[in-house]
Amino acid sequence: MEALSHLHIDTPVGILLIGGTNTHIQEVLFEEEISMPREQFPQPPRLLLDCAQQLHEYFAGERKTFELPLQQPGTDFQQSVWQQLLHIPFGHTISYLQLAYRIGNPKSIRAVGTTNGKNKLAIIVPCHRVIGSNGTLTGYAGGLWRKRWLLEHERTDLFTGLL
Numbered sequence: 541m542e543a544l545s546h547l548h549i550d551t552p553v554g555i556l557l558i559g560g561t562n563t564h565i566q567e568v569l570f571e572e573e574i575s576m577p578r579e580q581f582p583q584p585p586r587l588l589l590d591c592a593q594q595l596h597e598y599f600a601g602e603r604k605t606f607e608l609p610l611q612q613p614g615t616d617f618q619q620s621v622w623q624q625l626l627h628i629p630f631g632h633t634i635s636y637l638q639l640a641y642r643i644g645n646p647k648s649i650r651a652v653g654t655t656n657g658k659n660k661l662a663i664i665v666p667c668h669r670v671i672g673s674n675g676t677l678t679g680y681a682g683g684l685w686r687k688r689w690l691l692e693h694e695r696t697d698l699f700t701g702l703l
Contacts, residue, residue, distance in 0.1 A: 547584040549592045552599050552693075553686045556662070558584075558591050564611035565591050567660040570682040595663065599693070604630035606664045614658070617648075621655040628669040631694040635673040657681055663690065 542561035549556050559567040562585045590608065597603035614622065624642045628634055634642075636656070640649045659667040662682055668690045672678040680687035 545582070545584045545588055547588045547592055549595060551595065553682065553689055556595065558588050558595075560588050560591065561585065562587060564609045565661065565664065566611050568595070568662045568664055569660060570662060570686065591664075598663065601693075601696075604694075608664065610661055610664065612660045612665075614655075617643075617651065618655045618658065621652055622659060622661075622665050625656070625659070625665050625667055625670070628666055630666075633669050633671045633691065636670055636678075637673050639670055653679065669694075 542563065544559055544561060544566065547558045549558065553570070555571040557567070557569045557571065558565065559569070565587065568591070587608070591606075594603055594606050594608065598606070612622065620643045621639065624639060627642075636649050636653050637646065639656070640646045640652045643652070656667045656670055657679060659665050659681070662668075668680060668682075668687045677684050677687050677691075
């Protein structure tokens, strides 16, 4: 088993902890979600530095998709939900009910919401793009202010260059 390495980065939505190995990114967490004290880690693998670069490009409005090998443990159901999140385009949102339909189980709306909240790859697996059926912002592990910021950041970028 490969050792898990970590890297902290500063972003417009606060400090993120990137965790992974030489082969996979396994977590991108907001500082409040981190159970370990913030510390300096030894030189992280190249993949973590690539992830940090792609996140900085995202926040600079230069990147809309991520090109990283991802891995987070979960049940088959959780994996299906997280996989569907990757298909929500930049600048768009869907409801929890729509997400439940996309995985072929419309009665699983509560489980879809719970799984969305267990996503350990914030921003990269875009759980922030899932909203309530009535269009309201509901639940986000990083806080609703971050969800709002991320959605506004993505929507603003849609109009760049149109004026």
